[in-house]
Structure formats: structure tokens, C-alpha cells
Amino acid sequence: MNPPRTDARRHHDPDVRGFASDNYAGAHPEVLAALAVANGGHQVAYGEDAYTENLQQVIRSHFGPTAEAFPVFNGTGANVVALQAVTDRWGAVICAESAHINVDEGGAPERVGGIKLLTVPTPDGKLTPELIDREAYGWDDEHRAMPQVVSLAQATELGTVYTPDEIRAICEHAHAHGMKVHVDGSRLANAAATLNVPLRTFTNAVGVDLLSLGGTKNGALFGEAVVVLDPDGIRRMKHLRKLSMQLASKMRFVSVQLEALLARDLWLRNARHANEMAQRLAEGVRAVHGVEILYPVQANAVFARLPHEVGERLRKRFRFYFWDEAAGDVRWMCSFDTTEDDVDTFVAALKEEMARWA
Numbered sequence: 001m002n003p004p005r006t007d008a009r010r011h012h013d014p015d016v017r018g019f020a021s022d023n024y025a026g027a028h029p030e031v032l033a034a035l036a037v038a039n040g041g042h043q044v045a046y047g048e049d050a051y052t053e054n055l056q057q058v059i060r061s062h063f064g065p066t067a068e069a070f071p072v073f074n075g076t077g078a079n080v081v082a083l084q085a086v087t088d089r090w091g092a093v094i095c096a097e098s099a100h101i102n103v104d105e106g107g108a109p110e111r112v113g114g115i116k117l118l119t120v121p122t123p124d125g126k127l128t129p130e131l132i133d134r135e136a137y138g139w140d141d142e143h144r145a146m147p148q149v150v151s152l153a154q155a156t157e158l159g160t161v162y163t164p165d166e167i168r169a170i171c172e173h174a175h176a177h178g179m180k181v182h183v184d185g186s187r188l189a190n191a192a193a194t195l196n197v198p199l200r201t202f203t204n205a206v207g208v209d210l211l212s213l214g215g216t217k218n219g220a221l222f223g224e225a226v227v228v229l230d231p232d233g234i235r236r237m238k239h240l241r242k243l244s245m246q247l248a249s250k251m252r253f254v255s256v257q258l259e260a261l262l263a264r265d266l267w268l269r270n271a272r273h274a275n276e277m278a279q280r281l282a283e284g285v286r287a288v289h290g291v292e293i294l295y296p297v298q299a300n301a302v303f304a305r306l307p308h309e310v311g312e313r314l315r316k317r318f319r320f321y322f323w324d325e326a327a328g329d330v331r332w333m334c335s336f337d338t339t340e341d342d343v344d345t346f347v348a349a350l351k352e353e354m355a356r357w358a
């Protein structure tokens with residue numbers, strides 16, 4: 001399936017992997033094969049194609065009969081389109097301070113979506129009804145942006161996972177205040193793999209209104225979807241997607257990737273594997289004296305604190321990011337193609353560097 005390793009167009013070593021991001025991984029071979037199947041001939045552009053139609057069936061098999069998918073190019077786009085669909089011009093979105101929409105989307109929700117974010121500090125990336133209440137007030141106060149949506153990430157930006165009951169409590173609380181609930185599900189598959197339940201168990205079954213469903217980190221080349229779970233009160237998705245520059249003309253190639261992941265069990269296989277590699281990594285790291293794991297490892301990320309100098313030396317050998325450089329905090333991500341050998345080699349290198357430092 002892979003092209004020969006001597007191919008003159010190959011500009012990287014396909015055997016080298018790091019722990020920087022699940023976005024550093026390539027696409028899963030089954031996704032690439034599905035793209036080839038969808039190629040050839042002509043199909044109607046802008047989403048009226050056979051692959052997008054089929055994707056709707058697949059999405060309904062996961063999320064129930066009212067669900068509708070709107071494929072988009074990327075996760076930031078999914079979030080910006082989804083959040084616009086549930087806010088008025090005067091509306092605001094409550095989210096964790098650490099949320100991707102707040103820290104890693106270049107201000108797109110504010111600048112492109114025109115949405116005020118009301119952020120709440122959290123100990124582990126997870127919102128609770130009590131934390132939401134710090135910003136959920138003042139609906140009649142015209143001096144304040146009106147809280148209309150709670151956006152949570154599943155899995156969170158810090159690699160933690162909400163239980164279905166925790167999401168239910170947030171949805172009940174938000175709905176009681178007339179707010180909708182959006183889930184940034186760029187790693188929804190990883191959360192499902194951890195919880196070992198169907199996707200619907202912690203989304204529409206507990207009251208989530210709409211979500212951004214990830215494909216890229218799960219093995220797609222690119223592509224995500226806004227999934228509207230309860231169409232009641234959700235506005236003009238098609239129009240918002242177009243004006244937000246997220247409408248793919250050759251949409252069949254986005255849809256077929258999501259279909260390849262979700263129609264059978266590829267999404268779950270990939271997510272389970274990434275999570276297992278994170279568990280293996282965490283286990284290895286726990287045995288290294290002087291390195292502290294910062295949050296429960298519940299998806300495919302391990303956050304750790306280690307001496308800054310060790311982090312710097314290790315980064316010369318493997319790719320990964322400092323999360324908070326001053327504190328020495330790092331993030332190590334596993335992906336669908338991380339191998340046991342990658343993890344073991346990395347842990348051995350960490351041990352070596354810690355021993356040099358001690």
C-alpha cells in the first residue's frame with residue numbers, strides 16, 4: 001500500500017515518529033484506500049454527492065435519526081461554524097480557560113465568528129455546573145455579552161474525559177438557563193474508547209445539542225464535521241458553513257474519509273490504539289523518578305513536569321512541545337500509528353536524560 005521507500009518524491013523518513021501531536025501522523029491506509037475508491041468520474045459538488053449522502057446514514061447510525069452532518073475542512077472551522085449556529089450577535093460562549101477555542105484557534109471564534117468567549121479556570125480542563133455558574137449570569141444585562149452556549153471538549157485539551165453523567169449534569173444545568181451545549185469532539189473517538197460506550201451515550205443521549213466531530217486526529221488526511229444532534233433552534237448551518245469558508249466543493253473527499261473511519265470500527269481501533277500507547281507511556285514515565293504526571297491520563301495525551309533542561313535535551317532527540325515552558329510542563333501525544341517500540345525507546349531516553357541530570 002505504501003509507496004516504495006526510495007520514491008524520489010519522498011522528503012521524509014516514514015519510520016520516524018515523535019510525541020508532538022496526533023496531527024503529526026499521516027493518514028490511515030484504509031482512509032487513503034477509501035479516497036481512491038471515491039475518485040474518478042464526476043460527482044455533484046458542494047455536498048450533493050453520493051459519499052456525503054451515505055455519510056448521513058453513517059452519522060445517524062451513531063447519533064440517532066435527527067442527526068445531520070456538515071463536513072468541514074478542519075477543527076477550528078467546525079467550532080466556529082457550530083458556535084455561530086447557536087449564538088446571537090450579542091451572544092457569548094462559556095468554556096474552560098484551557099479550551100482549544102480559547103487558546104489555540106488564533107482568536108477565530110471571536111474574530112471570524114464574532115463570538116465573545118467567557119472563560120473559566122478549571123483544575124483539569126473539565127467544566128462543572130458550579131464552574132459554569134461563574135459566568136452564567138446577567139442575561140438581562142445589556143452591558144454583558146449574553147451567555148447562550150456552554151462549549152466543552154471531549155476529550156479535553158488536557159487529555160481528560162468527562163463521564164456521561166458529568167456531561168448530562170452540564171446539559172441539564174445549561175438547558176435550565178436556556179443555554180445550548182456544544183462539544184468540541186476533535187478527539188471524541190478517544191473519549192468513546194476510554195469510556196467504552198457508543199458515541200451517542202455521552203452526546204445526544206445526555207442532551208448535547210451539537211458537536212464538532214473530529215476526523216483528522218483519528219486517521220483522516222483532513223476533515224471534520226459539525227454534527228447537529230437536535231435541529232431545534234439551530235440556524236442555517238449550510239449558509240454559515242459557506243460564509244465561514246468551510247464549504248468544500250469536492251466534498252466527496254471529506255465525506256468518504258469520515259465514512260471510512262465511522263462506517264465500521266476504524267475510528268475505534270485507531271482511538272483505542274492511541275489511548276493504549278498513552279497508557280503505556282504513562283506507565284513508563286511513572287517509573288522515572290523526578291518526572292510528575294500532571295493530569296489523569298484518560299485519552300491519548302500525557303502531560304508531565306520535568307526539569308526544563310531535561311525537556312530541552314529530550315526535545316533534541318524526539319519531537320514534542322513544552323506546554324508551559326517556565327514550569328517545565330510538556331505534552332506527549334500518541335496517535336493511531338504510535339508503536340510500542342516508539343514508546344519504549346522514548347521512555348528509555350527519558351530515563352537516560354534524567355540520570356544525566358541527577
Ligand SMILES: Cc1ncc(COP(=O)(O)O)c(C=O)c1O
Pocket residue numbers: 074075076077100101153156157184186187216
Ligand atoms: C480540542 C481541539 N479542538 C479542535 C482542534 C482542531 O484544530 P484544527 O483547526 O487544527 O483542525 C484541535 C487541534 O489540535 C484540538 O486539540
